[in-house]
Amino acid sequence: MRVPERPDLATGPAPALACRDLVLGHGSAPVLSGLNLTLPPGRTLALLGPSGSGKTTLLHAIAGFVTPMSGSVLLGGRDVHGVPPERRAVGVVFQSCALWPHLTVLDTVAYPLRRAGASGGVARDQAAELLSRLKISSLAARKPAELSGGEQQRVALARALARRPDVFLFDEPTAHLDAHLRTVVLDEIARQRGEGGAAAVYATHDATEALAIADLVAVLHGGGLAQLGTPEEVYAAPVDEQVARLTGPVSVFDGALVRPDWACLGGPLTATVAEVRFRGPHTDYLLSTPRGCVLVRSAGPPEHEPGASVGWTLSRRVTLSPEVR
Ligand SMILES: Nc1ncnc2c1ncn2[C@@H]1O[C@H](COP(=O)(O)OP(=O)(O)OP(=O)(O)O)[C@@H](O)[C@H]1O
Ligand SMILES: [Mg+2]
Numbered sequence: 001m002r003v004p005e006r007p008d009l010a011t012g013p014a015p016a017l018a019c020r021d022l023v024l025g026h027g028s029a030p031v032l033s034g035l036n037l038t039l040p041p042g043r044t045l046a047l048l049g050p051s052g053s054g055k056t057t058l059l060h061a062i063a064g065f066v067t068p069m070s071g072s073v074l075l076g077g078r079d080v081h082g083v084p085p086e087r088r089a090v091g092v093v094f095q096s097c098a099l100w101p102h103l104t105v106l107d108t109v110a111y112p113l114r115r116a117g118a119s120g121g122v123a124r125d126q127a128a129e130l131l132s133r134l135k136i137s138s139l140a141a142r143k144p145a146e147l148s149g150g151e152q153q154r155v156a157l158a159r160a161l162a163r164r165p166d167v168f169l170f171d172e173p174t175a176h177l178d179a180h181l182r183t184v185v186l187d188e189i190a191r192q193r194g195e196g197g198a199a200a201v202y203a204t205h206d207a208t209e210a211l212a213i214a215d216l217v218a219v220l221h222g223g224g225l226a227q228l229g230t231p232e233e234v235y236a237a238p239v240d241e242q243v244a245r246l247t248g249p250v251s252v253f254d255g256a257l258v259r260p261d262w263a264c265l266g267g268p269l270t271a272t273v274a275e276v277r278f279r280g281p282h283t284d285y286l287l288s289t290p291r292g293c294v295l296v297r298s299a300g301p302p303e304h305e306p307g308a309s310v311g312w313t314l315s316r317r318v319t320l321s322p323e324v325r
Contacts, residue, residue, distance in 0.1 A: 014077030016041045016167050016199030017062065022071035024057050030069060031057050035225050037218055039199050041166075046210035047203040048234075048246060049220030055203035056095060058220075059169045062201065063092050076166055091160035091198075092169040098156070099144040105131065105155050106140040112163040130158045133188055135181070149176035157185060161192050168192075168200040174209070186213060207248050211235060219243050235259075237321040244318055253292040257318035260284060260297035265304075267313030276302045287312060 015038045022035040032054040039045045047055045060066040062073055064085035072079050080088055091112075099108060106127055113123035131137045134154045144152055153176050160168060170189070174182040189200065190213070204210050210217055211231040219227045219234055227239045238244040241257065250257045271287035271294070278301065285296045285304065296312055304310055 013041060015039055015074070016043070016076065017045070017201065018074040018077075019058075019062075020072045020074065022058075022061070022073065023069040024054065024061050024066060025069050026057070026066075030223065032220065033224050035071070037225065037228055039167075039201070039216065041199055042197040043215040044200040044202060044213055046214035046217045046231075047201060047220060048205065048207060048210040048217055050205060050246065053220040054223075055205075055220060056171055059092070059094070059171050059201060059203055062088075062167070063090050063169055064088050089166040090169055091163040091165035091167075093153070093156045093160045093171060093173045094169075095171045095175070099147075099152055099159075101144055104141050104143055105136065105147070108144075108155055109158045109162050112159060116163070127158070127162060130161055134158050135184060150178070150181060153177065154181070154185065157188070161188070164198070166198055168198055168202075170200060170202045172204055173202075174204075189213070207246060211247065217247070219246055221246065233321075237319050239322050240320060244320070249295055250318060251293060251295045253289065253294045253314065253317075257320070258294055258314060259316075259318060260295040262316040263294055263296040263312060263314045265296060265298050265310055265312050267311050269312050269314065271310055271312055273304050273306050273308045273310055276304065276306055278302055285310075 017039040019035045019037050022032065023030050024032045047058060049055055057066055061068055064080065064083060072081055074080065075088060075090070103111065106124060109127035109130055110123040113126050114120065118126065128137065128140065131140055134157060136151060136154050139147060139151055147155065153173060157173055174185055177185060192198070202213055214231055217229060217231055217234045218225055221242055227234055227243050234243060234247045238247055244250045244257050249260050265285065269289070271289045273285055274288040274293060275286040277284040281299070283298050283300065283302045285298060287294045287296055287310065
């Protein structure tokens with residue numbers, strides 16, 4: 001499957017990242033084939049795909065830990081074939097945080113600052129500032145073995161932010177975090193990008209996170225890039241049903257795909273409430289109709305019981321757009 005590049009997003013200065021006819025694997029069969037994409041400076045690309053779709057493999061290839069089977073990776077317009085990871089201007093936060101076991105948290109974060117030329121005192125002050133913003137100042141003197149998974153993830157993030165790279169690579173950086181810390185970390189990532197103009201590639205299997213954080217979303221499945229588009233495009237005009245399902249909840253009504261936020265209770269269509277799911281700020285109703293079961297999202301707490309007859313309205317359907325392939 002080959003997806004054309006987005007020419008509208010590929011203009012201007014040298015792209016922060018480009019992949020050209022990239023084929024990646026781990027020895028035998030390719031994991032990803034025919035990958036072409038371009039990320040302008042300062043933009044965020046989300047890699048969205050199910051487990052095993054190749055998100056980590058692609059990040060490792062950009063960072064220099066996986067050698068492409070064919071094709072090329074360009075950073076800042078330069079083909080980085082054969083350039084070792086430490087000489088690529090990328091800051092990485094990997095799924096396994098890969099912290100140095102013998103360094104304290106403060107020294108871990110100060111290390112890239114010292115390598116960039118800061119004196120010991122300045123590096124430690126700047127590192128302490130980053131720890132404070134990520135709410136881990138109290139851990140400064142600890143070593144990785146004394147940290148929880150979520151704490152390790154924030155230390156790895158602080159170390160990557162300290163490098164001030166041209167491209168950040170994030171591999172599910174919020175996977176071990178509770179809802180509050182997830183917001184802290186996502187805000188910090190957004191803030192750093194705003195300040196430094198660095199681009200970011202952000203791998204996740206969480207569609208909500210991908211659509212919220214990214215300028216561009218690359219949906220990976222079936223051994224390649226299924227769709228590359230803005231969050232609005234992949235959500236409202238997915239190329240196929242699989243992309244529709246990967247980019248958010250969807251139900252099938254009358255042969256068409258429907259997002260829960262495009263239907264509402266009240267209106268001319270009739271249905272029976274099959275299930276009620278309280279979600280905190282909203283309630284999801286699964287409605288049974290003669291033409292299929294539809295998930296409808298309604299603000300506020302539950303107002304109907306299973307078995308109730310309700311009216312509902314459908315404002316919009318998902319438009320499959322296979323022509324953008
Ligand atoms: N070192 C390796 N050797 C052989 N196969 C590998 C290796 N690393 C990954 N794979 C395989 O490559 C495929 C893609 O793996 P990858 O880790 O890139 O997926 P992912 O999208 O990051 O998944 P997840 O969401 O679970 O992290 C999988 O089928 C995986 O089993
Ligand atoms: Mg992964």
